[in-house]
Amino acid sequence: MSARAVTLWFIDTDTPVDVLRSGVTNDVDAAKKLASAIYGDSVLVPSVDTNLAAAMDSDDSQVYAGFYGPLTVVSCSLFATSKPSTLTRTVETIRTAASIPESAAAVLLYTEPESATGVFARWEGGTLRRSFAADPVSIIEDDGLPYPFEKPFWGGEHPLRYAPGVAPDPLALPFHPQQLAEQGNREWLGFRFTRPLAPSDLEPLTIPVTGFAIRPADYEPTEADDERYREASTTAAAATAAATAAAASAREQALQAEPAPEPRPVVDSPPEAPAPVPGDTPAVGIPIAEPIASAPVEGAGAVGTGAEGQDEPVVEAEVVDAEVVEPGVVEPGASRPGALEFGPRDAPGTAAVEDAVTAPVPSVSSNGVGGAGNVEAANVDQAGLPAEGEYVDESAGWTRRVARYFGFGADK
Template sequence: MAAVVSTLWYVDAPDPAAVLRNSTPDRDTAHALLARLYPDRHATVGGRATLAQVAAGMGPDDAEFDDNTVFVGSFPGVTVVCSRDLVHRRPSAVGEDWLHTLASENTYLIVSDAAGGWGSFGAWERGTLRRAFGAGAIEFYEDEGIPFVWERPYWSGQHPMRWPAGSVPHPEALPFHPRRLVEAANAAWLGFRYVGRAGDEPEAGDIDVWSFTLHPPGEPAPTAAPTAQQTTRPWWRRAVGL
């Protein structure tokens, strides 16, 4: 999975992958959503970036953008918000404002941290939590609700953790890597993966979102976050040293 993913998805469309494959994000609708999510701050629009670029620059030590930068993709029946405010090890910690600002049939949290080796996901139906999972390789942060059918191969040991040669697995280790389960959640709910695209799935590098910089009312608008069109080298290439 990509370096750092911290996204909240509002989904009403029956086929989110088809929407993401064929639609362009609406800037004005995204701007209006941020006014509701952050009523005490102004949002200055920047340019467009892709989900792959956002994930490559979302890490806590990244200088590509700071905590005041938020990305939003608003599509027909599908909306995604990418923000460091969403990096929750326990999905149940997501605030009520995030869950009820859009009255969506389904809301999904997807969080994955490559450097930390942990991941989490949450699923809400009409604002009610149905499933919450968060874990590192040997530690559970949260495991609430009945697992979905697509989780079964992971819990049954069909996707075992890979340990370095000669090392002894920790006795309390999960039977799978938590970030792989998070990637499976992304594929099951949204129809695409950040790594290992299958079939005609859309690619994270083809899904555009708008960048916004948040600032207090009355303060000058800061310089907007760079976008793919404004950088000589894409974020994801710089993030991996290419």
């Protein structure tokens, strides 16, 4: 299952990945100043020292911030928007109030598994250079010229994967927007939140942040607040250490696992006898992390590597013919409020494409993170998923709109 994430970074260095990889320490006072730039009319009370992955589970009563010299990050519900262009003035206000240099670029990431929405944006010199927001069947915002790392996505190298029995929709994007949004974060900062991570990815569990409780303007912090802060930080530190060690062990085992099987041919028509989908499968389309043969990571869920209780799909290397339930798919005929349906597939027995779309996670590349294309595409069947149950949207509808920009050819 994909991870929920909402972050705004200010980057005032040409080598942000190297800075994070070298190990960073959070300046709590500077982080509080950064958070206060957003909630200036409120009193911010430190509540916990934790990691960036855990901060993604925060609610509206918390704001998380980290200050690491040339890099700063803040996470709060204010940035959970599918219209990033509306944040331009807010970003500049935060920059000024927090004394962040004008030379620093601002980078936004927002992914929401429940709506299958992916959003990313980048500001340079106070100007919005690029913003993109979409769900699998509709583009909400698309401003500025695409970055080079977007080319494989628009070129169809990361196609959507559909639930068995659901035909591709001609209006669907040739990729999952959450996967594209996290690739932007990977290009600019060296990591993503959805697991499994690539060998070259940084571990978000190792990035420290401080959480601040948002209190009314007349609130007076007490000694009890300080005591709760110390206790919560001690507990979080132990959980972070355990989860980091477990994640490192899982990644090491993944590197030693057998190579993935060769991709099977993609077919254009629904299977004659699609595999049944369990009735309790979540009715929402999300990017699916390809399973890696390894032991489950103990303790990672407690620290917050995704939504609470979210388990990464893991397949034991020794298990043969085990039935693996594909997450993120829906039973034909299922629906949810607000789901988009098109044409004759409104008839009973057909699932809305927004609810049924899933996307593959690219195979792991040994290349570094800095350049575009560091993670290679691989359309590999998950264990237990029939080859004939995998579909790719062959429509040229969305790729045509950027074909000339990337030079794919006018005939496309």
